[in-house]
Amino acid sequence: MLSALLVMTGIALAIGAALGYAAVRFRVEGDPLVEKIDAILPQTQCGQCGYPGCKPYAQAIAGGEAEINQCPPGGEEGIRKLADLLGREVKPLSEEHGVEKPKAVAVIDEQTCIGCTLCIQACPVDAIVGAAKQMHTVVEKLCTGCELCVAPCPVDCISMVTQAETVQTWKWRYPVVPLRVEGKRAA
């Protein structure tokens, strides 16, 4: 009994001291992971993930507080990349945070706009131009489609318009694989 206590005391003392010392001496500084995660997020800054922007969400993921499937604009592809980076399982987009939509841009109905500047303040990427009491316009190229400007508008003049394909932005379709028989799923 005594020998047991002595032996374990020795081991514990050595290890406890070493770890306690090490814990203070070699603190891990900074977290490059956040940058890597942030680089994957779409930077829409829409807050649908439940965080006030992409960077905070990235920090939350890195800190283990958030799941990787909370960003609807990033969609399935984004989740896949995050899973890859973090070595986690791919999951479907969390329903409570929204659904993946085709990219849209905000369009201000200029007839209706009263120039209140509320949307300008809401837009996280300065994509809206206009001054007080001037009707405002969205610079299409800069708009990330975050929809943050839609709610604040007092006259509901902002609508989200999905972007149509042009010949230049057209993507080749996934070649259809005609292997599956419709309606013949396993019962």
Add this chain to the structure above:
Amino acid sequence: MTRQEFRELAHNGLWKQNPGLAQLLGLCPLLAISTNMVNAVSLGLATILVMALSNLAVACLRNFIPYEIRIPVFILIIAALVTVVDLAFNAYFHSLYLVLGIFIPLIVTNCIVLARVEAYAAKNPALTSTVDAIMMGTGLLGVLAVLGGLRELAASGTLLAGIEMVLPGASGLQVFGDDYPGFLLAALPPGAFFTLGCLIAAYNAINQRRAARRLQAPAPSADGQQAGASAPLTS
């Protein structure tokens, strides 16, 4: 603890976060010891015991454990409890002890034990922590039992052979006839991997079908539940 909490813990441990099927933790004993049902269930019980004790101990002591040495302390606690269980098996179920071999000491590194201690017991009160451990352990035990049963049945056509090691006087079942040629592979490592793979697939299939049904059921109202309840009968 409320009923609701209890059900939540039970559902998590038994199904949603099942260690063997969903979290894929504690795989080594799961695969190595499930050659027959008796071994599997025995190790499962031992694991439940260790998990419950260690969760209880950690939940009680959690306020005294400094953050920086929490993991060494957790390991210390688990290892001590495992040793206690190991000694107890050695003393009172000696033949079983011989069969389970190093897998009793290995409960220490069984990731699920440390995972539950770290993720649950370190943050929750004693009672719920213990329940959580028991539920998680039971989830693992369930998988162990199914896996052990399937493998034993395929390999030798028996069930619960060797039960006399635990319950003297009881005897196993010869399920298939005497001339069953036996599928030895099931008792070997490939059979373990394969059977667990199929169990996981079955688990996925059930979950997928449930999810599909939930999608089909239009509203989460009373009739939605009804549709969900009647579906198993009709399908």
Add this chain to the structure above:
Amino acid sequence: MRALRKLFSFNGGVKPAPHKAASIAEPIAIAPLPERLMVPLWQSTGAAALPLVQAGDRVLKGQRIGAADGGLSVAVHAPSSGTVLEIGPQPMAHPSGLLAPAIVLATDGEERWTELEPVNVGGTPPDALRDILRDAGIVGLGGAVFPSHQKLRPGAHGTRTLIINGAECEPFITCDDMLMRERAAGVLRGAMLMKHILQAREILIGIEDNKPEALAAMRAAAGSEAEVVAVPTRYPAGGAKQLIRVLTGIEVPHGRRSTDYGVQCFNVGTAFAIHQALDHGQPLISRLVTVAGNVARPRNYEVLIGTAMREVVALAGPRPDTNRYIMGGPMMGLPMPGFDVPVVKATNAILAGSPTLFPPAPPEQPCIRCGDCARACPADLQPLELYWFSRARNFGKAQEYHLFDCIECGCCAYVCPAHIPLVDYYRYAKSEVWAREREKEAADAARQRFEFRNFRQEREDSEKAAKLAARNAAAAAAARAAADSPAPSATAAEPAEPAAEGQKKALIAAALARAQAQQAAAPPRNTDDLSAETQAEIAAIEARRQEPATTANIAGGDATGTSATPTAMPAAADKKKALIAAALARAQAQQAAAPPRNTDKLSAETQAEIAAIEARRQQAARLPPEPAPEPPREPPLEPPK
């Protein structure tokens, strides 16, 4: 005869049946002038041309009707004289089936040329020559429609060898063959001009050895000026990299330009077009097109750009079961979405297809990894791996396996026993990768702008810290006053309350009425103290407002057109261009004055816009926080924080 040149060879390749004899039986014919010509604005790899005419304008043959926009763009010209009917979305010779902006001409049958100015090549500096070629609309006629003026820049170490590509390796196509037979002198003259511009030392003309007449004609024309080399017939010997390899032994890796290796390669048609552009001042308004396949009289025609394909094929007598057109050869050609798409500069052949001639592809079977594709691939790729990863949408891996080295020659799909449309998978993967790159760029830009905005807000906050107290007081007073007014201070963001709802409606009605009134009564507005920039912006927006029917709303319901959007109508585009130019100038001036900011990486245009916004901000900061000169106009909202 010279001593035989040592030829090299490339791996892989296939030998499909040539099917060329039928269309070389008769000489090149000139296709008759159609009544209507559709000239797409987008006919080169870069951006679409900017239209220079408006609906109703009269144009002459060869008149420039679209100007190059950016380095990889070239001009487009009226193929014949007539009237501009409309400028707008039209069917396009593109597999997507999407409409693209085009200039539609009604021909007047007079074929009246605009004034043509031959160029004194010797006395013109190369840069000017390149500009002339750009404005003559010269692009590569070998299929890639890459602007030739860009390729005519000598590499870092000069260009040693100019290769003229007369290989024409695709089955069915014979337009280069016929061109070389009938217009060898012009081709050679074009080659000499390019040699001059590139300061190249030698010209090699590579022709597949199954075209003896073309070889003979070119040899006769070349004399000692150029070396005409017969190369073994094997598809894709005409691929630029493969031909360079065969003739010189040089392998040009992906991502490198052949000029870096002292070689440059042009199609024979391109050479001829350059000869016409420089020697006769004649822009690229027509090209040779092989019409073959399911037609009674396969033949080569000289066709005006913009002629509907249906009319061209009609000349060759299509058989009744013709169900589709293919632009290009059977290996690399693209299926056309309809019969009425126009001939474009990329149209080297139109193959009429029928269910028997080009039967629908057999169903795709699983890849059995037999490796036949890898053996056939002239780029030495592992097509099966590319396929595996493209199919799984694992584009990162596909790129690791050199997806972008694939030249889309189709050899792999040709030999694949599983009948997998391999090239389609690669095209799919490539366009997804490009789309992702665009998204990534957009995300990076958005991040920068977001960070910049946060930074600016902080700065403004601290600058205004002193004024804040006073302002708060004022705002509070205003709010109190507003609270007493008939419209209480409920915010519009609470739609649940019926009162708020009604109020919102009222507000909208009021705002609408105001806006309309504003429009009706010409602008006695409070814009007098705005800066020139802001005014320009507003003018642009006003202009847009005046034209409700313009831009994309008709095209496809998409959003407004910035200058890059091809759907912009000419007038709007012109106005916008002017505005943008102004903004640019302003921005540059501002940039010169202001300290460098973290927006430098943005495009000039975007920077201009940011500059405008900045200006506006400063403006707004100068304005009193609650200016309220017309109290009823400003709804009682929370003061900006």
Add this chain to the structure above:
Amino acid sequence: MNAELPGKGPNAARTALRTAAIMLLFTLVFTAVMAYTYHATRPAIEASREQEQMRLVDEVLPPGSYDNALLEDYVVVGSRPPPGVDKGARIWRARRAGEPVALVIEALAPDGYAGRIALLVALGADGRVSGVRVTAHRETPGLGDYIDPRKDRDKHSPWIAQFAGRSDEPASWLPTKDGGTLAYRSGATISARAVGQAVGRAAGWARAQGRQLYDAPAGSRLP
């Protein structure tokens, strides 16, 4: 194990001391728990172990045939083991009223199909084999593992039982196929041959030793 804890001041030494002290406390408490359990269960464990060994011995030697404390009455084989016997093996002596009854030898067959086969051979004082048991082997399951009676499909007359009572010349303990007298199962001759030869060698050696093995003092080591 991460070192990512909140820094609690720069005094590393003090923190280290404090954590060490707590660690120590935990260690002491839990070591004490273990030590206590160990001492509490020790008798039961010893008993179980002996029981297990006796269970094996009982399988090769009828329990009533001797009256000494068999497990304490053994000699150890030296570093140069005799043929058929394991290095460092024990040989237990069963006696009735002090008279030799049987030897229980830890034997070894080095040439099984998949390596060594460990055996327990009981050799009566009359030179007859009393029983043989396989204690460890790696023979192919389903083919060569019939040498272990628990795996033998024929539960009524297990293969290994055929050694009991034999006193004939060990040289003939070969599979019938090799001209010996041993039966074998499903063509798996190697396992049978290996076991037979090992038993024969061990028994032959022990017989040749005569009473020497019984007379050596308990716990002594043979040269």
Add this chain to the structure above:
Amino acid sequence: MMHSPFLRPAPGVRGVMLTVLLALLPGIAVYAWQFGAGILVNLLLASCTAVAAEAAMLRLRGRAVGLAVGDLSALVTAWLVALSLPPLVPWWLTVLAVLIAIVAAKHLYGGLGQNPFNPAMAAYCAMIVAYPALMSQWPAPGQLDFGAQLDLILGGPRNIDAISSATVLDALRTGLRTPGATVDALRQTSPFGAVGGSGWEWVGAAYLLGGFLLLARRVITWHMPLAFLLTLALVSGVAWLIHPAQFAPPWFHLASGGTLLAAFFIITDPVSGATTPRGKLIFGAGIALVAWLIRSFGAYPEGIAFAVLLMNICVPLIDMKTQPPVFGHRGGESP
């Protein structure tokens, strides 16, 4: 919509598989001639099971059944399973093996083209591990008439010593465990023919013929068979030269067991094998090396099946590391 290339002369997967089946016919004929028609029963049994299993799996997975069954790949697998099992195994063993091949090794991975392991060899390995006794009962040529064979296949009583004469590899492996035995002495005994096992030499020659057909029809390339046979000859030759009493000579290794069947029909399985030229050489050589090791030192007499599976495991890495240089990246003649 239909895309380029618009010409597709390739024969289709069915054509490829049909060639393989045809190329197997000479081997099967000689097999039946030497060892009796029992093998034909097994082939039939395996084929029916394979087609049924393939169709059932496709249906379960909601795929078009006709096209995929029509590609004949299941038949190739079934024939190769039947040809690698001993010809007298009971019927249920053949059925079980084919089910493992088609269901577990092929369709759980998504069917044709996706399986990382050679289905036939996976089934063979599973069977030899599960039923080593049944799997080592090989008859001598001309030993049993068709009726007796049929009876055994249908599950009749098995008197092992009457029906089985261990294969030469087995005999060699076990024989060498007897102290003092030498290869030469052993080869005087019955199962050994002039070079390989008696009777098997002829079957091997017929497989060789089929292999040349596959080579001529470009269904397979020379890399794998050559690397495999050369390496096997090389390692066994070196060992034999060093210690002729303990190691069998190279021609014995080449002519016995499944060597020739494996060389042309099994290791060449395109789906589970390496695909790059260098990769194929490594793959073939690796199989030979591992197979020789297992034959000479391992617990199982015939190591080719395990060697194939083991090299299957390495295929992704081999393929990754042996990518041929892409056009322009050779670094050869650029200036």
Add this chain to the structure above:
Amino acid sequence: MSHYLFIVIGAVLVNNVVFVRILGLCPFMGVSKKLETAVGMGLATTFVLTLGAGSSYLIDHYLLQPNDLAYLRTLSFIVVIAAIVQLTELVIQKSSPLLHQVLGIYLPLITTNCAVLGIPLLNVGMGHDLLESLLFGFGSSAGFTLALILFAGLRERLEGADVPGPFKGTAIAMITAAFMSLAFMGFAGLDHFH
């Protein structure tokens, strides 16, 4: 000499930790989705396990056995291994930031790899001496690394396969592991030929 060779061959191939001894499966399943991470995890485990095997032997041989403290094995081994993990991390962090970047995130995971405790316990059970313990530890972890890398290669390829729905993900990975362990059974016997 060949005795030591057999220990290594036996530990790497014949009694591969993962496929035959069935140890270390959680990281085997968890960290094998990408080749790079598999290599990192393998290297980290090899380092720690080899050291752990050696130091466990020393503790057992010089501290526990002389004092009849066999029951403290589990506890002392795991504590020492945890300490080794931690110290390795510190040493690497200080001496080679690059290596730390590669291995850093795997080190903490190693403590819950049951091979890390299982191999030292097996060492004791098999009565290995110091050199044998080290070789056995090294061989086993090399076997773990080999299994992990090969498995990761296969899994990367499997990502593209059209696996039936319920089998996607871990189920098919398990089945792949089953075939791999079947293949490794072919090595049976290679560690004790005559």
